[in-house]
Amino acid sequence: MSVTGLPFDDFRVLLQNLPGPDARALVAARERDAQLTKPAGSLGRLEEIAFWLAAWTGRAPAVNRPLVAIFAGNHGVTRHGITPYPSSVTQQMVENFAAGGAAINQICVTHDLGLKIFDLALDYPTGDIATEAALSERDCAATMAFGMEAIAGGTDLLCIGEMGIGNTTVAAAINLALYGGDAEDWVGPGTGSHGELLARKVAVVKQAVEFHRDHLSDPLEVLRRLGGREIAAIAGAILAARVEKIPVLLDGYVVTAAASILKSANPSALDHCLVGHVSGEPGHLRAIEKLGKTPLLALGMRLGEGTGAALAAGIVKAAAACHSGMATFEQAGVSNKSN
Numbered sequence: 296m297s298v299t300g301l302p303f304d305d306f307r308v309l310l311q312n313l314p315g316p317d318a319r320a321l322v323a324a325r326e327r328d329a330q331l332t333k334p335a336g337s338l339g340r341l342e343e344i345a346f347w348l349a350a351w352t353g354r355a356p357a358v359n360r361p362l363v364a365i366f367a368g369n370h371g372v373t374r375h376g377i378t379p380y381p382s383s384v385t386q387q388m389v390e391n392f393a394a395g396g397a398a399i400n401q402i403c404v405t406h407d408l409g410l411k412i413f414d415l416a417l418d419y420p421t422g423d424i425a426t427e428a429a430l431s432e433r434d435c436a437a438t439m440a441f442g443m444e445a446i447a448g449g450t451d452l453l454c455i456g457e458m459g460i461g462n463t464t465v466a467a468a469i470n471l472a473l474y475g476g477d478a479e480d481w482v483g484p485g486t487g488s489h490g491e492l493l494a495r496k497v498a499v500v501k502q503a504v505e506f507h508r509d510h511l512s513d514p515l516e517v518l519r520r521l522g523g524r525e526i527a528a529i530a531g532a533i534l535a536a537r538v539e540k541i542p543v544l545l546d547g548y549v550v551t552a553a554a555s556i557l558k559s560a561n562p563s564a565l566d567h568c569l570v571g572h573v574s575g576e577p578g579h580l581r582a583i584e585k586l587g588k589t590p591l592l593a594l595g596m597r598l599g600e601g602t603g604a605a606l607a608a609g610i611v612k613a614a615a616a617c618h619s620g621m622a623t624f625e626q627a628g629v630s631n632k633s634n
């Protein structure tokens with residue numbers, strides 16, 4: 296171990312040695328579900344969510360300590376004028392989260408979710424991805440290791456959010472590097488880039504992927520070169536959750552791009568994750584389809600902060616509550632189907 300935590304290559308090893316689902320807990324959950332006072336299959340996706348909780352926690356489905364973790368970072372690429380808001384908004388929003396004034400605070404109160412903010416060296420924006428790597432190997436590894444700490448206080452459902460002015464540009468560059476196509480397929484308005492701003496955003500994403508093109512076959516290099524601090528921390532948090540048997544809810548376009556890096560390195564790396572919602576960012580649905588997932592919600596939201604994941608946490612809590620709290624046919628004296 297280096298002083299900064301795990302060296303970069305240790306993450307490659309970890310990515311190839313991830314624990315799988317717990318078959319016994321999954322069977323137990325299926326057996327209990329079959330006895331609950333409802334027609335078989337009638338809770339639809341809620342039943343699948345309960346099974347997913349069992350498989351990835353190794354226990355009977357339960358959500359007692361759900362947590363939203365927001366990772367915040369600043370991005371050198373904003374110097375190109377690709378987003379309408381100044382980078383200072385990242386820090387200002389971190390203060391707003393602490394004061395309880397953001398959208399995510401209200402959703403956390405609504406669904407009784409814990410909230411932790413991890414601000415990542417906001418005074419030190421990452422390198423401008425159009426002309427240099429976002430992060431050094433050392434910084435990237437240290438930030439991933441820091442992201443792994445998100446679960447240190449204990450949680451049994453991790454909802455991942457982000458805050459970082461400019462990060463939909465970074466996310467688009469990651470998607471273009473991982474999946475190809477045209478920059479236009481992956482670049483969207485973010486907080487409201489239209490006209491000249493949007494044209495510059497497309498041009499910068501093209502330039503970044505072109506500049507780094509000889510190094511993008513390795514997903515962790517995609518992360519280091521085209522990512523950002525919050526993106527690296529999210530990747531670390533998703534990995535740590537897997538190892539610690541904590542299911543994960545992904546949020547919007549930016550969180551999905553960070554997660555995609557792990558999936559590109561190991562196709563099963565996101566099996567303990569569900570996508571909370573599909574955001575209004577045009578490339579998000581395409582990115583979710585690349586992950587082979589179906590979002591839980593589609594509310595036309597395009598905010599970030601973990602808001603879509605946090606709303607979906609309410610559904611996951613309900614799925615666990617139904618599974619654990621419902622009476623069986625026998626307990627309730629309700630007649631089961633006769634054949």
Ligand SMILES: Cc1cc2ncn([C@H]3O[C@H](COP(=O)(O)O)[C@@H](O)[C@H]3O)c2cc1C
Pocket residue numbers: 378379380384388457458459460461462463464484485486487488598599600
């Ligand atoms: C006030 C405000 C609150 C936000 N909360 C999340 N974001 C979202 O917008 C940013 C990404 O969009 P872009 O790439 O266009 O800069 C991220 O910080 C994201 O979390 C916000 C943006 C603003 C302005």
Ligand SMILES: O=C(O)c1cccnc1
Pocket residue numbers: 463485486546547548549550574575576579597598599600
């Ligand atoms: O999809 C998202 O998460 C998103 C969209 C716009 C701005 N920030 C985040």
